[in-house]
Amino acid sequence: MKNKISKIAIVGNPNTGKSTVFNWLTGLNQKVGNFPGVTVDRKSGTLHLGKESMEVIDLPGTYSIFPRSEEERVVRDLLLNPNDPDFPDVVIYVADQTQWERNLMLFTQLYDLRIPMILVQTMVDMEAKWEMDQHPIWKDRHIPVIKVNGRNGHGIEELKNALQQFENAVGLRSNIVEGDLLAIQDLPSEQIENTKKRYYWIKENFPLIQKKKKSESEISKWDAVLVHPFWGYAIFATVLFIIFQFIFRLASVPMDAIDGAFVQLSQWVKELLPAGAFTNLIAEGVIAGIGGVVTFVPQIAFLFFFLSILEETGYMSRVVFIMDRLVRPFGLNGKSVVPLMSSVACAIPGIMSARTISNGRDRLITILVAPLMSCSARIPVYTLLISLVVPDQLVGGWLDLKGLVLFGMYALGLFAALFMSLVFKWILKTKEQGFMVMEIPSLKAPMFRQVRLTVWEKVRVFVWDAGKVIVALSIILWAMASYGPSERREQAMAAVTLPVVQTDSTMQAYQAQVNAVALENSYIGILGKAIEPAIAPMGFDWKIGISIITSFAAREVFVGSMATIYSVGDDFEDNARLLDKMKRDVNPQTGKPTFTLASGMSLMVFYVFAMQCLATFAVVQRETASWKWPVIQVLYMAALAYLGAWVTYISLI
Amino acid sequence: MAETKLSDIALGKSGTITKVADGFLAAKMADLGLYQGNTVSVLFRAPLGDPLAVSVGGTVVSLRLEEAAWITLES
Numbered sequence: 001m002k003n004k005i006s007k008i009a010i011v012g013n014p015n016t017g018k019s020t021v022f023n024w025l026t027g028l029n030q031k032v033g034n035f036p037g038v039t040v041d042r043k044s045g046t047l048h049l050g051k052e053s054m055e056v057i058d059l060p061g062t063y064s065i066f067p068r069s070e071e072e073r074v075v076r077d078l079l080l081n082p083n084d085p086d087f088p089d090v091v092i093y094v095a096d097q098t099q100w101e102r103n104l105m106l107f108t109q110l111y112d113l114r115i116p117m118i119l120v121q122t123m124v125d126m127e128a129k130w131e132m133d134q135h136p137i138w139k140d141r142h143i144p145v146i147k148v149n150g151r152n153g154h155g156i157e158e159l160k161n162a163l164q165q166f167e168n169a170v171g172l173r174s175n176i177v178e179g180d181l182l183a184i185q186d187l188p189s190e191q192i193e194n195t196k197k198r199y200y201w202i203k204e205n206f207p208l209i210q211k212k213k214k215s216e217s218e219i220s221k222w223d224a225v226l227v228h229p230f231w232g233y234a235i236f237a238t239v240l241f242i243i244f245q246f247i248f249r250l251a252s253v254p255m256d257a258i259d260g261a262f263v264q265l266s267q268w269v270k271e272l273l274p275a276g277a278f279t280n281l282i283a284e285g286v287i288a289g290i291g292g293v294v295t296f297v298p299q300i301a302f303l304f305f306f307l308s309i310l311e312e313t314g315y316m317s318r319v320v321f322i323m324d325r326l327v328r329p330f331g332l333n334g335k336s337v338v339p340l341m342s343s344v345a346c347a348i349p350g351i352m353s354a355r356t357i358s359n360g361r362d363r364l365i366t367i368l369v370a371p372l373m374s375c376s377a378r379i380p381v382y383t384l385l386i387s388l389v390v391p392d393q394l395v396g397g398w399l400d401l402k403g404l405v406l407f408g409m410y411a412l413g414l415f416a417a418l419f420m421s422l423v424f425k426w427i428l429k430t431k432e433q434g435f436m437v438m439e440i441p442s443l444k445a446p447m448f449r450q451v452r453l454t455v456w457e458k459v460r461v462f463v464w465d466a467g468k469v470i471v472a473l474s475i476i477l478w479a480m481a482s483y484g485p486s487e488r489r490e491q492a493m494a495a496v497t498l499p500v501v502q503t504d505s506t507m508q509a510y511q512a513q514v515n516a517v518a519l520e521n522s523y524i525g526i527l528g529k530a531i532e533p534a535i536a537p538m539g540f541d542w543k544i545g546i547s548i549i550t551s552f553a554a555r556e557v558f559v560g561s562m563a564t565i566y567s568v569g570d571d572f573e574d575n576a577r578l579l580d581k582m583k584r585d586v587n588p589q590t591g592k593p594t595f596t597l598a599s600g601m602s603l604m605v606f607y608v609f610a611m612q613c614l615a616t617f618a619v620v621q622r623e624t625a626s627w628k629w630p631v632i633q634v635l636y637m638a639a640l641a642y643l644g645a646w647v648t649y650i651s652l653i
Numbered sequence: 654m655a656e657t658k659l660s661d662i663a664l665g666k667s668g669t670i671t672k673v674a675d676g677f678l679a680a681k682m683a684d685l686g687l688y689q690g691n692t693v694s695v696l697f698r699a700p701l702g703d704p705l706a707v708s709v710g711g712t713v714v715s716l717r718l719e720e721a722a723w724i725t726l727e728s
Contacts, residue, residue: 064684101710102686188680192673195683196690199710229700321715325701437681437720440706440713 005089005166007055008047011075011110012094013103014061015314015441017122019043020150021094022058023453025159032457039625040074041355043457049164057086063102065109065181066191069358079115080182090116090166092159096123098442101202108198111141113181114170118162119145124155137205142169151447176201222443226318236319240341243306247345248376251298258298262291280482281475289474292554293467296348296615299376300462301455303342303349308454310338311356312446317438324436330418331425333359333434336366340417343373344410347616348466351623352458361430367623368633369420371616374413374608377555381607382409384559388582389600405601413608416640462619469618477524477553477614484522492521512564519564524549538606538645539599539653541587548606555612598652602645609641657728659693659707660721667694668726678720686710687724 012018023030026045035042043058059078060071067073078084079091091110095103110117121133124147133145144162148155177197184190225231266283273279310316316338324334332340335357343350350370357363374382386402393401483489496513499506519525528546535545547561559578566581585594611617611634620630656671670689673679686709687693696713698705703718 063681066680066684068681068684099712102712105684188677189675191680192683192688195680196688199686199688199691223697223706227697227699227706232700317715321704321706322699324717325699325703435678435681435720436704436715436717437678437685438715439685440715442713 007088009088010092016096017150018094024156094120108176232322254298285475285478289471299346300349304458308451309446314441314443317440330421343370347371365424369417372417374410380556466618480523489521492517539649602649605648606641606645611637659724660718668728672725674723
């Protein structure tokens with residue numbers, strides 16, 4: 001009896017090469033989303049076989065049909081519910097032949113649950129070349145077995161043939177282990193007994209497995225270095241150092257190019273379309289908003305390139321292993337370390353990579369504190385303010401004070417992240433107990449095909465999912481900065497006197513002044529002035545208030561807003577002139593300079609703590625599938641920023 | 654035949670599991686091969702001695718010390 005197959009699910013333990021098989025079957029025809037109601041990746045793709053096309057779903061890695069995590073729950077719910085729209089006609093069960101014993105456990109469960117299956121044996125390029133697929137038991141039990149080599153795709157054609165010729169023979173099955181799996185879903189001790197019987201069955205039928213000891217000694221040899229009390233950390237620090245070097249040096253090139261391209265595009269649109277509100281909306285609102293999304297792509301791509309190599313090779317598990325004890329007192333687990341470290345480059349990929357944390361609370365805490373790590377967008381703010389208010393001075397005769405302050409800002413961010421983890425650990429009580437019982441996969445060379453697909457998938461998710469929110473919010477911000485009560489704004493702009501001698505440079509200065517007045521009288525400008533009493537305790541005036549509001553789009557916008565307000569012109573690179581103007585600026589109320597050591601330091605501390613990033617907001621919204629958490633995050637970080645800046649100001653003044 | 658907790662076993666030593674304390678993790682441990690009657694050996698420990706990595710059924714599994722303390726071995 002041949003059945004028409006339209007839906008295929010790929011199931012197996014984690015680290016078996018499941019995704020590799022999925023990628024070989026579907027290529028780039030993939031979609032990534034969430035399973036309804038949970039933030040578990042739902043990866044699906046299309047497989048074309050002759051005239052037929054089938055939907056393939058790559059289910060999260062699972063050890064057992066009795067779920068112990070959210071991912072496993074998704075798999076259980078799907079495989080046990082024939083009414084689920086994703087319910088598969090056939091399951092491709094992927095098992096790593098070097099881990100045969102453990103990998104087959106789930107297989108026997110699905111077998112007894114009468115789920116139609118094709119067994120795929122992977123890691124055929126590793127040692128241990130037993131002819132597992134030749135074992136007579138598969139024929140007796142009507143299970144087609146295919147060997148697939150993930151590195152070169154050998155065996156994929158055979159797998160496709162097997163799919164085309166698949167005959168559903170579940171009716172001929174007799175249980176491997178007696179008993180009703182569905183009846184013991186809530187009975188852990190019964191489950192353990194049942195699982196034991198399955199392992200005994202595997203050991204009895206595949207006695208070869210127990211003889212395999214070779215990989216163990218190999219693991220120990222490499223791991224002796226990777227988890228060594230000194231070398232383990234030294235290697236991890238070196239790996240991080242190399243990754244950051246690459247990101248900061250290489251990502252800045254395409255980022256500048258993207259920046260430039262969008263500025264050009266915006267100018268070009270302005271010239272092409274008739275002047276007016278609509279053109280401005282397109283050129284300054286929409287295009288700049290999209291530009292704000294695309295600028296993040298190089299950082300996300302680079303970071304996930306490295307992270308997926310670390311993941312692919314199995315090194316990531318070693319990092320988790322050596323870091324777990326160190327971060328545990330803060331309510332984090334070893335898996336939080338890489339997302340937090342990544343956030344030093346950019347919180348967005350950091351938060352996206354927190355998906356690997358299976359414990360729901362630990363993952364949420366990691367996401368909530370990740371933006372406190374000082375990211376690369378804060379660097380322009382720090383450097384501008386440090387050169388403005390921190391004197392050139394050596395501390396103790398050899399330490400540069402400016403460098404020390406910069407280091408202090410990073411340290412403050414890290415400290416705040418750890419402290420807030422503790423606070424959230426205390427607030428977010430949970431029944432779900434944290435645990436670290438996890439598999440450490442063996443080390444292997446990365447497959448670049450996999451790496452490429454991961455990078456592509458992460459970039460696409462960011463651009464499409466988070467991008468929508470970012471563009472929408474940046475248009476709102478743009479409108480608030482470009483419009484104001486029209487009469488007041490126009491009067492103020494008209495009040496700027498035209499220069500008597502109209503040369504290029506005087507006209508430029510005139511235009512810069514008009515821009516400054518326009519911003520001052522826009523809705524954001526009015527808001528900035530309105531909040532002045534509220535921000536005065538931190539030592540800020542309304543100009544800083546405006547810049548704080550505009551830089552909610554992205555922190556580095558602070559520098560541009562300052563340049564506009566101080567009417568330095570559009571050349572934001574012109575830091576020297578901006579610095580000069582900011583230095584001479586005097587607060588009319590106090591009669592003192594606006595930027596003193598106290599107010600400058602206070603502003604930096606504000607930027608260490610404040611969320612100030614639309615893109616992060618959008619990504620947190622996506623990753624927590626709620627509006628509640630990103631809003632709580634913005635609020636707690638704002639409170640922290642206010643408090644921190646205020647304390648800094650009053651203690652330095 | 655002395656009974657010891659898995660958390661107290663020296664590196665490189667192995668033993669047969671005699672008991673896994675009841676609890677929410679017991680079933681999860683069984684899924685990974687840590688069930689009564691199976692053989693485990695301690696492969697390596699993280700710096701600071703915690704967590705530890707054990708070999709069971711050809712797989713390497715990491716456990717925190719407190720989790721390993723639930724498992725009793727006969728060595």
